[in-house]
Amino acid sequence: MLNIDWKPQRNSSTALYRQIVDYIKEKIGNGEWTVGTRLPVQRELAKIFEVNRSTVIEALDELKADGLIEGRGKKGTVIINNTWSLMASTPAGNWEHYIKNGIQQPNLPTIQIINKLEYSDNIIRLGTGELSPELFPEEMMKNVFSTISNKIKSLGYERPKGLLYLREIISQHIKKFHINASPSSILIVSGSLQALQLISMSILKPGSTVLVEKPSYIKSLHVFESWGTKLKGISMDKDGVKLNEILKNLDNTTSLLYTIPTFNNPTGTIMSQDRRDDLLNLCTRERLPIIEDDAYRELWMEEIPPDTLKSRDKNGIVLYMNTLSKSLAPGMRIGWVIGPEAxxxxxxxxxxxxxxxxxxxxxxxxxxxxxxxxYEAYLKKLRRKLKLRRDITIKILEKYFSDIALWNIPKGSFYIWMRLNSKINMTKLFYRCCKNGILINPGYMYDFNTNYNIRISYSYASIQDLQFGLKKLSDIIRNSHFDLE
Amino acid sequence: MLNIDWKPQRNSSTALYRQIVDYIKEKIGNGEWTVGTRLPVQRELAKIFEVNRSTVIEALDELKADGLIEGRGKKGTVIINNTWSLMASTPAGNWEHYIKNGIQQPNLPTIQIINKLEYSDNIIRLGTGELSPELFPEEMMKNVFSTISNKIKSLGYERPKGLLYLREIISQHIKKFHINASPSSILIVSGSLQALQLISMSILKPGSTVLVEKPSYIKSLHVFESWGTKLKGISMDKDGVKLNEILKNLDNTTSLLYTIPTFNNPTGTIMSQDRRDDLLNLCTRERLPIIEDDAYRELWMEEIPPDTLKSRDKNGIVLYMNTLSKSLAPGMRIGWVIGPEAxxxxxxxxxxxxxxxxxxxxxxxxxxxxxxxxYEAYLKKLRRKLKLRRDITIKILEKYFSDIALWNIPKGSFYIWMRLNSKINMTKLFYRCCKNGILINPGYMYDFNTNYNIRISYSYASIQDLQFGLKKLSDIIRNSHFDLE
Known part of the structure; x- marks a missing residue:
């Protein structure tokens, strides 16, 4: 998909169609749009350039006459030459087959669309797993900048495990969660996703299987699969992942269990203390290492969650991950992994x-x-604000969804896992919402089977947008009831 | 390798050996040191703990009696149990075979050692490819922090290509190098190494071949090889990579040419303008995409280097990479890639x-x-300072190496590529230097064949350290002349 953020200037002495011709020629001439690139269809181009369709046709006709493009109408237009290749015998710079190569799979189409639409104006983001800009602690951040600007004497490459000073502070900080780890057992990463990438690249054997909760946000990523590892979903009950299901699914390809015991994403499930102890025992006995993703722990609203798995792990079978992305700001890109030194x-x-x-x-x-x-002071305030948002959102759901959906009341984190009562086509619903300026995270992104859930996030959109957007979502589901089935 | 940064306290009422026992038990109990972990040998432990060897033996004897460790003497000591596994039948948490799995190969031993020793005290780093902390623009950085602390209103996830504001600024900035690229053709990366990783993961087919200059710093990394891509070295002359050698090495597995046309690392070679034009023609004709790594361009000392390949690429066959790591500060972790939008x-x-x-x-x-x-103002000053460092370093080399080595005088960047006259064992030389508190980057890291070069960097060490370290290096080479052959 091309990103065209340019428009011809109406007050210019150059004709609109001429400006468009020049713009496209420049893009082709710079090598930004290479031979083989497909332009948007005429209707789309007219919308992008804010001109009549006839103006677009006039411009495309000229480019066609110049031998730069080919095709027209519904199938769109393709760049077939650039000024250079007009002279040469075969066009160079055709990257098409390169783009299809490579080990890393592309993101799921739904995620690619979400990644793009998130930055459109006027879109209401009902599923975004991120704190609202409204909740950003601007003044505290200013303080931090002012302190570090006096502290930073140079900015060289850091040690392989990350800045020692930060690891020392984290080593102290995690005592709060009853985790004992020295700085040498801590690795600083650029967020949890990178931690998972590193684990995939470094310690998983291609062909192995990773057990994950069902549903789990990890299913929406290719972080394990791109490395030749398969995911197997393990069902949960109200106390967390089911142990007998783990046992049933163990075989000689099983390499790890990935779990979010505290506020599973998307369901919000908190693993009970007993289940945690039993899980640790089982995994120790079966020699099944655990990745414990603890990204949401600090976002409790009612009571402090049960102890981390890591705090009770005396055998070093747990790799523990945490991050500032959910509790403070994703733009920091700072997380950490704790585990056996080797x-x-x-x-x-x-x-x-x-x-x-x-x-x-x-x-x-x-x-x-x-x-x-x-950070501690900020978290205290944040918990209150999140609780308020949660309560308001539940009220909104009660008003607009009580007859068409069911949901839980989460005790922390960002998400309400809402299940629709009727079996509608969720992919169609997603696209229809996009058209109506609403971005939702459909449950199928996270699950191994079809489901009829939506992950509603009360952390991101403004209260006003939540109000407006959820009402709209309810309307879309109701009005489209028949043709979405 | 375990990192032990702890020592028993001499003024404590607890015996030294007892403190050591407790320390090791805690490490084992926390799961930081897992079953199978090898402890350093006694002599080494005595050095680390700053105690007599008899104290170490006493401590190890007790741990052995507790059934926690096994073995002694030259082969070192291995952890065979933890308090938990003493009760269980088989030890859990044995990660050994995990560590050997995974797609990504470990770093070369020489590089692992360099990565570690760089943070030892009292080591003189003669090869480090990084600006000295002395050259860090502390006051300017304070200004920058003060401005951005007022500008940052939130720190959310950014767009897939990076912060639009930065891409707009880079789009203007690179006009200086005659490159025309709109923000949508620019990707922000966390440094050049990540750019190469992304290229490897995304667009290279396993089994394909990447052509690189011989020598090239890329040979010291596994960034391409870990993904099943082979490197093929192409020799250079004084004008850069040899075109007929490229032609000779082309076959149907060839996927890319990776080049540092401006100040090749490690040789400092600048590709001439004619060679650049001919290379572009050849690659366009052969449809061979180019990665142009331009990390060192801004560090010229005498005259502005020839135009970038990208600026003359009208077919979009060049992927252009740049970074702030070499010219400003690696700790920024900011670079960019420019290429066809797709x-x-x-x-x-x-x-x-x-x-x-x-x-x-x-x-x-x-x-x-x-x-x-x-940035521009800082670069002007930096160029003068680097030139001064280069001139002083050349003087030092003339004093201590004129009869045992040959070197070029670089016109920019950080490195002097010095060739020893006699064929000594370079690996042994590397280790001997380490023992003497000197870190060098031996040429074999960068080459496809044996070579007798050392990459001397005048950018990092203080002038005093350069003086002292280079004299020492000269002594080591002279004194070890016979047994290093």
Whole structure:
């Protein structure tokens, strides 16, 4: 898909169609749009350029006469030459088959669309797993910048495991969760997703299987699959992942269990303390290492969640992950992994080969946030604000959805896992919402089977947008009831 | 390798050996040191703990009696149990075979050692490819922090291609190099290494071949090889990579040419303008895409280098990479890739799956550096300072190496590519230097054949350290002349 963010100027002395011809020629001439690139259809181009369709046709006709493009009408227009290749015998710079190569799979279409639409104006984001800009602690961040600007004496490459100063602070910080780990057992990463990438690249054997909760946000990523690892979904009950299901699914390809015991994403399930202890026992006995993703722990609203798995792991079978992305700001790109030193060493070595470590500025900022106590103070306020948002959102759901859906009341984190009562086509619903300026995260992204859930997030959109957007969503579901089935 | 940064306290009422026992038990109990972990040998432990060897033996004896460790003497000691596994039948948490799995190869041993030793005290780093902390523009960075702290209103996830504001600024900035690219053809990455990783993961077919200059720093990384791609070295002359050698090595597995036309790392070679034009013609004709790594361009000392390949690429066959790591600060972790939109889209999609983008703080800081004009002002000063360092280093070499080595005088960048006159064992030389507190980057890291070069960097060590370290290096080479052959 081309991103065209340009429009011809109406007050220019150059004709609109001529400006369009020049713009497209420049794009082709610079090599930005290569031979083989498909232009949007005429109707679309007219909309993008804010001109009549006849103006578009006039421009395309000229480019066609110049031998630069080919085709017209519904199938769209393709660039067949550039000024250089008009002289040469065969066109160069055709990257098409390159783009189809490569180990890493493309994102799911739904996710690609979400990634793009998130930055459109006037879209209401009902599913975004991120704190609202309204909740950003601007003044505290200013304090942090001011402190670190006096602290930073240079910004070189950091050690393979990350800035020692930050690791020392995290080593203290995690005592709060009853985790004992020295700085040498801690790896700083650029967020949890990178931690998973590193684990995939470094310690998983192609052909192995990773057990994950069903549903789990990990299903929406290709972070394991791109490396030749398969995911197997394990069902949950109200206390978390089912242990007998784990046992049933163990075979000699099983390499890891990935779990979000505290506020599973998307369901919000909290694993009970008993289940945690039993899970640890089972995994120790079966020698099944665990990845514990603890990204949402700090976002409790009613009571402190049960202890981390890591805090009770005396055998080093747990790789523990945490991040500032959900509780503070994703733009920091700072997370950490805690585990046996030998594993952390290996992950650190691979991280050095991947991107030479996380941003030092972000690492200093993260250290300052935690050390100064600002992070704790901020979290206290944040929990209250999130609770308020949750309560309002539940009220809105009660008003517009009580006859068409069911949902849980989460005790923390961002999400309400809402199940529609009727079996409608969820993909069609997603696209219809997009057209109506509403972005939802359909449950099928996270599940192994068809489902009729929507992950509603109360963390991102403004209250006003939640109000308006959820009402609209309810209308769309009601009005489209028949043709979406 | 375990990192032990702890020592028993001499003024404690607890005996030294007892403190050591408790320390090791805690490490084992926390699962930081898992079953199977090898402890350093006694002599080494005595050194680390700053105690007599008899104290170490006493501690190890007790741990052995407890059934926690096994073996002694030269082969070292292995953890065979933890308190938990003493009760269980088989030890869990044995990650050993996991660490050996995974697609990504470990770093070369020489590089692993360099990555570690760089953070030892009292080591003189004669090969480090990084600006000295002395050259860090502390005051300017303070200005930048102060500006961005007022500008940042939130720090959410950024778009797949990176912060639009930064891409707009880069789109203007690169006009200086005669490159025309709109923000949609620019991808922000966390440094050049990540750009290469993304290219490897996204657009290279396993089994394909990448042509690279011989020697090239890329040979020291596994960024292409870990993905099943082979490197083929193409020799250079004084004008850059040899075109007839490219032709000779083309076959149907060839996928890309990777080149550093401006200040090749490690040789410093600048590709002439004629060679650049001929190379572009050849690659266009042969439809061989080029990765142009331009990391060192701004570090010229005598005259502005020839135009970038990208600026003359009218067919979109060049993927252009640049970074702030070499010219400003690696800790920023900010670089960019410019190429055909379709390729940039694909790389951006994969980046979103890898780490959700570069640090937003770093992106704002980079934008501010460039936009404010501080970057240009700083570069002017930096060039003068680097030239001074180069001139002094050449003087030192003339004093201590004129009879045992040959070298070029680089016109920019960080490196002097020094060839020893006699054929000594370079690996042994590397280790001997390490023992003597000197870190060198031996040429074999960068080459496809044996060579007798050392990459001397005048950018990092202080002048005093350069003076002392280079004299020492000369002594080591002279004194070890016979047994290193």
């Amino acid at each position: 594993v952390i060493e290996r992950l650190g070595d691979v991280k050095m080969q991947t991107d030479y470590g996380a941003s030092s500025i972000s690492q200093y900022a993260a250290a300052e946030w935690i050390k100064s106590g600002l | 390729v940039i889209e694909r790389l951006g999609d994969v980046k979103m799956q890898t780490d959700y983008g570069a640090s937003s703080i770093s992106q704002y800081a980079a934008a501010e550096w460039i936009k404010s004009g501080l």
